[in-house]
Amino acid sequence: MSEEVKKPVGKKKLGLDPRLAEYRGIWVFIEHERGTAHTVSWELLGEARKLADKLGVQVAGVVMGAPGAETRAFCQEAFYHGADHCYLIEDPILKDYRNQPFTKAMTDLVNAYKPEILLLGATTLGRDLAGSVATTLLTGLTADCTELNIDVDIRSLLATRPTFGGSLLCTIQTLNYRPQMATVRPRVMAMPKRDTTRSGNITEGKLTMLETDIITKVLEFIPDANTNKINIEYADIIVSGGKGLKKPENFQLIRDLAKVLGAEIGATRPLVQSGWVEAERQVGQTGKTVRPKLYIAAGISGAVQHRVGMDASDVIIAINSDPNAPIFDFATYGIVGNAMTILPALTTAFQKELAARRSEAVPA
Amino acid sequence: MEKFDAIVVGAGPSGNAAAYTLAKAGLSVLQIERGEYPGSKNVQGAILYSDALEKIIPDFRDDAPLERHIIEQRMWVLDDDSYIGTHYRSDAFNKVPYNRYTILRAQFDKWFSERVTRAGALVICETTVTDLIMDGQRVVGVRTDRENGDIFADIVILADGVNSLLAKKAGFHAELNPGDVALAVKEILFMPQETLESRFNVKEGEGVVIEMVGKITQGMMGTGFLYTNSESLTIGVGCMLSDFKESGVSPYLLLEKMKAHPAIQPLIEGGEMKEYTAHLIPEGGYKAIPQIYGDGWLIVGDSGMFVNAVHREGSNLAMTTGRIAAETVIALKQDGKEMSTKNLSAYRAKLDNSFVMKDLAKYKDMPGVFHANPQFLTTYPELVNKAAHSMLTVDGVDKKTKEREIFKSFTRSRSLTGLMGDAFKLWRAFR
Amino acid sequence: MIHIVVCIKQVPDSAQIRVHPVTNTIMRQGVPAIINPYDLFALEEALRIKDKFGGFVTVITMGPPQAENALRKALSFGADDAILVTDRAFAGADTLATSFALASAIKQIEKTMPVDLVFTGKQTIDGDTAQVGPGIAKRMNLELLTYISSIVSVNTDKKEILVQRRSEGGVQVLKTRLPSLVTMLEGSNEMRFATMPNMIRAARTTVKKWDRVAAGIEDVSKIGLKGSPTVVSKVFAPSPKTVKAEMVQTESNEPQDLAGALLMRMFTRFPHVREQLEKSVN
Ligand SMILES: Cc1cc2nc3c(=O)[nH]c(=O)nc-3n(C[C@H](O)[C@H](O)[C@H](O)COP(=O)(O)OP(=O)(O)OC[C@H]3O[C@@H](n4cnc5c(N)ncnc54)[C@H](O)[C@@H]3O)c2cc1C
Numbered sequence A: 001m002s003e004e005v006k007k008p009v010g011k012k013k014l015g016l017d018p019r020l021a022e023y024r025g026i027w028v029f030i031e032h033e034r035g036t037a038h039t040v041s042w043e044l045l046g047e048a049r050k051l052a053d054k055l056g057v058q059v060a061g062v063v064m065g066a067p068g069a070e071t072r073a074f075c076q077e078a079f080y081h082g083a084d085h086c087y088l089i090e091d092p093i094l095k096d097y098r099n100q101p102f103t104k105a106m107t108d109l110v111n112a113y114k115p116e117i118l119l120l121g122a123t124t125l126g127r128d129l130a131g132s133v134a135t136t137l138l139t140g141l142t143a144d145c146t147e148l149n150i151d152v153d154i155r156s157l158l159a160t161r162p163t164f165g166g167s168l169l170c171t172i173q174t175l176n177y178r179p180q181m182a183t184v185r186p187r188v189m190a191m192p193k194r195d196t197t198r199s200g201n202i203t204e205g206k207l208t209m210l211e212t213d214i215i216t217k218v219l220e221f222i223p224d225a226n227t228n229k230i231n232i233e234y235a236d237i238i239v240s241g242g243k244g245l246k247k248p249e250n251f252q253l254i255r256d257l258a259k260v261l262g263a264e265i266g267a268t269r270p271l272v273q274s275g276w277v278e279a280e281r282q283v284g285q286t287g288k289t290v291r292p293k294l295y296i297a298a299g300i301s302g303a304v305q306h307r308v309g310m311d312a313s314d315v316i317i318a319i320n321s322d323p324n325a326p327i328f329d330f331a332t333y334g335i336v337g338n339a340m341t342i343l344p345a346l347t348t349a350f351q352k353e354l355a356a357r358r359s360e361a362v363p364a
Numbered sequence B: 001m002e003k004f005d006a007i008v009v010g011a012g013p014s015g016n017a018a019a020y021t022l023a024k025a026g027l028s029v030l031q032i033e034r035g036e037y038p039g040s041k042n043v044q045g046a047i048l049y050s051d052a053l054e055k056i057i058p059d060f061r062d063d064a065p066l067e068r069h070i071i072e073q074r075m076w077v078l079d080d081d082s083y084i085g086t087h088y089r090s091d092a093f094n095k096v097p098y099n100r101y102t103i104l105r106a107q108f109d110k111w112f113s114e115r116v117t118r119a120g121a122l123v124i125c126e127t128t129v130t131d132l133i134m135d136g137q138r139v140v141g142v143r144t145d146r147e148n149g150d151i152f153a154d155i156v157i158l159a160d161g162v163n164s165l166l167a168k169k170a171g172f173h174a175e176l177n178p179g180d181v182a183l184a185v186k187e188i189l190f191m192p193q194e195t196l197e198s199r200f201n202v203k204e205g206e207g208v209v210i211e212m213v214g215k216i217t218q219g220m221m222g223t224g225f226l227y228t229n230s231e232s233l234t235i236g237v238g239c240m241l242s243d244f245k246e247s248g249v250s251p252y253l254l255l256e257k258m259k260a261h262p263a264i265q266p267l268i269e270g271g272e273m274k275e276y277t278a279h280l281i282p283e284g285g286y287k288a289i290p291q292i293y294g295d296g297w298l299i300v301g302d303s304g305m306f307v308n309a310v311h312r313e314g315s316n317l318a319m320t321t322g323r324i325a326a327e328t329v330i331a332l333k334q335d336g337k338e339m340s341t342k343n344l345s346a347y348r349a350k351l352d353n354s355f356v357m358k359d360l361a362k363y364k365d366m367p368g369v370f371h372a373n374p375q376f377l378t379t380y381p382e383l384v385n386k387a388a389h390s391m392l393t394v395d396g397v398d399k400k401t402k403e404r405e406i407f408k409s410f411t412r413s414r415s416l417t418g419l420m421g422d423a424f425k426l427w428r429a430f431r
Numbered sequence C: 001m002i003h004i005v006v007c008i009k010q011v012p013d014s015a016q017i018r019v020h021p022v023t024n025t026i027m028r029q030g031v032p033a034i035i036n037p038y039d040l041f042a043l044e045e046a047l048r049i050k051d052k053f054g055g056f057v058t059v060i061t062m063g064p065p066q067a068e069n070a071l072r073k074a075l076s077f078g079a080d081d082a083i084l085v086t087d088r089a090f091a092g093a094d095t096l097a098t099s100f101a102l103a104s105a106i107k108q109i110e111k112t113m114p115v116d117l118v119f120t121g122k123q124t125i126d127g128d129t130a131q132v133g134p135g136i137a138k139r140m141n142l143e144l145l146t147y148i149s150s151i152v153s154v155n156t157d158k159k160e161i162l163v164q165r166r167s168e169g170g171v172q173v174l175k176t177r178l179p180s181l182v183t184m185l186e187g188s189n190e191m192r193f194a195t196m197p198n199m200i201r202a203a204r205t206t207v208k209k210w211d212r213v214a215a216g217i218e219d220v221s222k223i224g225l226k227g228s229p230t231v232v233s234k235v236f237a238p239s240p241k242t243v244k245a246e247m248v249q250t251e252s253n254e255p256q257d258l259a260g261a262l263l264m265r266m267f268t269r270f271p272h273v274r275e276q277l278e279k280s281v282n
């Protein structure tokens, strides 16, 4: 991506090129594998809802999969999470994700029903599909967005994403092409309320493709060993450590606190790189994006690449020996001090507090 | 087995000068640099003296990354809270071709190296020469830290900088004497062009150099310096390694203290630190120069102690020694002579009647003088500043009395003969 | 004998990128350029296939003249040939334009030697869109294999490849035909240390420079700015959150007092955190 800033051409141009104006509405690709939908789909519906209201258009979910109730159920969920409408393609070929048939199905739908915006999760599947779809449709795609907005008078999607190692953000527009495509990372957007009173109608499409047309075959699927499966993205409480902990032994203090809080463990990149913790626990731009109710950061400076992964947390507690550490610029609470002494103190304090509460609950 | 006419170890100014000159003359040259890229390992921010480079690449001004040409030189003598000094600024310095420039070494070395490559030398980076391959007393090649890393050549030119490990390994050098090297620490402070130019009262492309002596080195033998680059400042201080050892002063804190000096702080205010580097400068001068040639090898640049401590010229001596070494080799090649100790002695001879040795010889007593007489760097700065202060303070005391006071204060802290002796020593040394 | 083309990009070492404190633009001055780290996994994998089955590895990059250094480095690791696609006309290319240019360049390569495999990295650290790979595949209609964690086997005469692909919650084992395009997952291998002979060979090899025409591109509307549907309308530094942290202090500033004070304040201001804690604890 070129770094020099180009002014959007033809802004303020009254009305929209009719060729572009045909495209209307916002679509969200409902990602699901082996019977479970990826929650990023719902997060995207929530965001799409906001954008659609600005544009005064409908939100549609796109569901593809093997024929059956399971697949159709995802349409229902889509409505609950904010979709007005769903496009559904059921075909045995679409059982497991494969680039070729999914690209075909999606591009056919787009060419038939012309949405102005198409959103996908920036997951391995989503990125794989988005790339091929965008190239097939010869339209623009902005990956890994952290913020979406609309320039209403030119109906243009303002897709903001980190660039140059996260030290900068850039806003990207697709001005003269439709649909405008973007992928968004899980947990970046807030999860909308699930409203079971909502409903909508379904438009069914066909996959014009035979199994024999498909060259790449899935021989087998080897699920990750579910034991020690780490999933901090959806944790409600996270205790994270950084280089300030000095020695690997000291990371135990993080584990102790996490244990007491029933929290997940997170870390900064240097710790992952020096092998103190598993890569799955890295929070930040090249790690996981999290938005827990409580995030405790000990010995973490708060570099922007870490910050982008966690500053959507409800409450952030920062422990740092340096009163000028950047993390204090955005944490909720700050304690200036030595993590090695503060952490144990916190652990005991929480223990007491929570124990107290539990004993109150028990009737005498 | 690969064999070259010449192998050059190091891609600093001296190595580049040598490799460039050799390649231009059509010799097959392999240059080996341990850094990620030429310049990556080199102290940034320096003064470039045109003449030396001009003799190698006459048109260097066309595309070399030069920061600013220097139009003003300031010499400051500082005590704890004041300085007295001379500023020399002349529009003559604004006439092309300019004589001195500030450069950023990382960029400059990169540029120079590109020229070397274009001249036809093979330049290899991220490769460390670990040893010299000897055949009896003769150097026949180098061993590197890579698989199948032995490479052979008729001549190996050591341009591996001050504290040349190779030269020492091979026993061409004695261990460095801490009294012969200075440790210098430098910082690059980023500063928007407009701010910098208004602060130093210069136009685009024009630069200022400030040389500093006095309390800033806390009694150690050394100097401080500040150069203006296009969008940054180079500030640093260097003192004899031996003095750091004795005084136990941390170089980093020394620089921090200097930056906080009331005369300096306002100049660098708001500068954003881009990098901090420490590096040795050979300052032994003429007397410290080791054996610089032998069977199948030559030493150029810092590794040969070719630095003029007084004017902190190094890169120009480095480039000149590199060039002359190369010319020596080329001459021998042309007459089909072998690279023997005897034949290579021509290198030393050429140096002896070049400005290199003449200058070094001229100042040969300088380091000694300063070393034996710390008062030059401690007592005097204080006195001079005091003197200036009282002269400039209007407080009803008449100037005559003041002069007497000042003279007393001088003699009080150092005997009259002592003063005269000092003056003489200095005069001798500079002459 | 199989022919592999590896796409590498030269990127500024983002660890050393600085933002101009005043103008808020990127200061590339003095920032070393490196091979996009993710691409090294692609290159190493290609070289391993070459070592195993015998073959020929061509590295290609689209970028400014300096990008030659990246190619030279790739050569020193053992690549056989290097092509720099460089032309002012490419300036300002987004992923669509980039993949178009690279695809047509690779088609040119095919004219001299058919291509069995194209490797790209997972993504770049300056653009990190992970789109150029899929883009090339579509344009050359190669079988697309993204997020590949290992190449299980390559059948050179049957022209088939067996790979493991990282996907949500597990790995897929995929079988497909050549030619195909692989985007290699990070950590799947470790780049070798170049040997001295390869270093010298690399220093000697002249990198082929292709301009727009040599890369077989007639239609300028498909490359550079013109060929890029997306425009970067704004580049800016993350706005510092205005509300700074509420600093917790006590007279003693003893750890236990600090901890106590913190909990008291937090639980009064954020009761839902306490509820959450009680849930997660028991
Ligand atoms: C392209 C790119 C991507 C990146 N992606 C990520 C990413 O995804 N995630 C990530 O985390 N980083 C990432 N980084 C790295 C990031 O830039 C920072 O280097 C990193 O986050 C710093 O980690 P840290 O805070 O643990 O270490 P430091 O920055 O060294 O901070 C250590 C902190 O501990 C404090 N401290 C020291 N001693 C104590 C003590 N006794 N008690 C309490 N505090 C103490 C210090 O004051 C300091 O603030 C990325 C960088 C780049 C260039």
Ligand SMILES: Cc1cc2nc3c(=O)[nH]c(=O)nc-3n(C[C@H](O)[C@H](O)[C@H](O)COP(=O)(O)OP(=O)(O)OC[C@H]3O[C@@H](n4cnc5c(N)ncnc54)[C@H](O)[C@@H]3O)c2cc1C
Pocket: B009, B010, B011, B012, B013, B014, B015, B016, B032, B033, B034, B035, B038, B039, B041, B042, B043, B045, B046, B047, B048, B049, B127, B128, B129, B130, B159, B160, B161, B162, B165, B166, B184, B185, B186, B236, B238, B279, B280, B281, B300, B301, B302, B303, B306, B307, B312, B313, B314, B315, B316, B317, B318
């Ligand atoms: C703080 C400071 C300020 C200075 N200011 C000035 C100034 O203003 N003007 C001026 O003219 N001079 C200045 N100098 C002196 C000048 O920097 C040196 O004299 C000059 O760099 C000498 O060049 P060189 O090629 O001999 O050595 P270097 O520039 O040190 O180059 C040696 C090269 O060899 C490489 N190398 C070393 N060992 C090996 C190995 N085993 N294998 C492979 N490669 C190896 C190193 O990586 C390095 O790149 C200053 C020096 C310092 C420290």
Ligand SMILES: Nc1ncnc2c1ncn2[C@@H]1O[C@H](COP(=O)(O)O)[C@@H](O)[C@H]1O
Pocket: C007, C008, C009, C036, C038, C039, C042, C060, C061, C062, C063, C095, C098, C102, C119, C120, C121, C122, C123, C124, C127, C128, C129, C130, C131, C132, C133
């Ligand atoms: N200009 C380029 N030249 C060569 N290869 C590239 C270029 N840009 C991207 N690539 C390849 O495409 C991959 C994905 O890039 P990106 O879509 O920018 O994340 C990279 O890992 C490279 O292998």
